[in-house]
Amino acid sequence: MTLILKSCSSYYSKPWSKNDYVVLNGKGQVIGRIMLHPQAPKDQPRFWTITALEQPPSIDNKGYSTTREEAMADFKKLRFRYLRSFNLQRDRSGYFRSF
Numbered sequence: 001m002t003l004i005l006k007s008c009s010s011y012y013s014k015p016w017s018k019n020d021y022v023v024l025n026g027k028g029q030v031i032g033r034i035m036l037h038p039q040a041p042k043d044q045p046r047f048w049t050i051t052a053l054e055q056p057p058s059i060d061n062k063g064y065s066t067t068r069e070e071a072m073a074d075f076k077k078l079r080f081r082y083l084r085s086f087n088l089q090r091d092r093s094g095y096f097r098s099f
Contacts, residue, residue, distance in 0.1 A: 002026035003076055005034065005068075021068070023075060025052070031079070034071045040064050046071040055082050 004024040008016035011030075023032035030051065037047035044064035048071040055061060061078070065071035 003031075003072065003079075004028075005072060008033075023048075023050075023072075031055075032075060034068060034075065037064075048072075048075045050075065050079055050082075052079070055079070 002025065004026075005021045006024060007018065008014075008020040008022055009018070011022045017035065019036040021034045022030050023034060025031050032048065032050045032052065034046060034048045036045050040047050041064055044066055046065045046068055047062070048065060049062040051061075063071075063074055063078070065074050
């Protein structure tokens with residue numbers, strides 16, 4: 001599964017914090033966000049959240065991590081676990097479907 005991290009400033013063409021990123025899937029669709037959060041625990045300042053449409057909103061779709069790289073790994077692990085739990089696979093158009 002390919003995940004791409006892109007700064008919010010370059011994605012939205014507006015000034016954002018340099019520590020604020022969108023997470024894109026392999027098709028370039030926004031499926032989440034990773035950022036430094038002012039109210040995060042001091043030892044885990046990176047906040048990440050999954051916002052993909054095919055993944056229902058849940059308090060389990062977010063977390064805190066120590067580094068940006070760790071946040072990306074935690075994001076990917078949870079995203080992959082969700083897709084596998086429903087046996088979701090990409091169809092020919094690139095959207096996830098149950099097979």
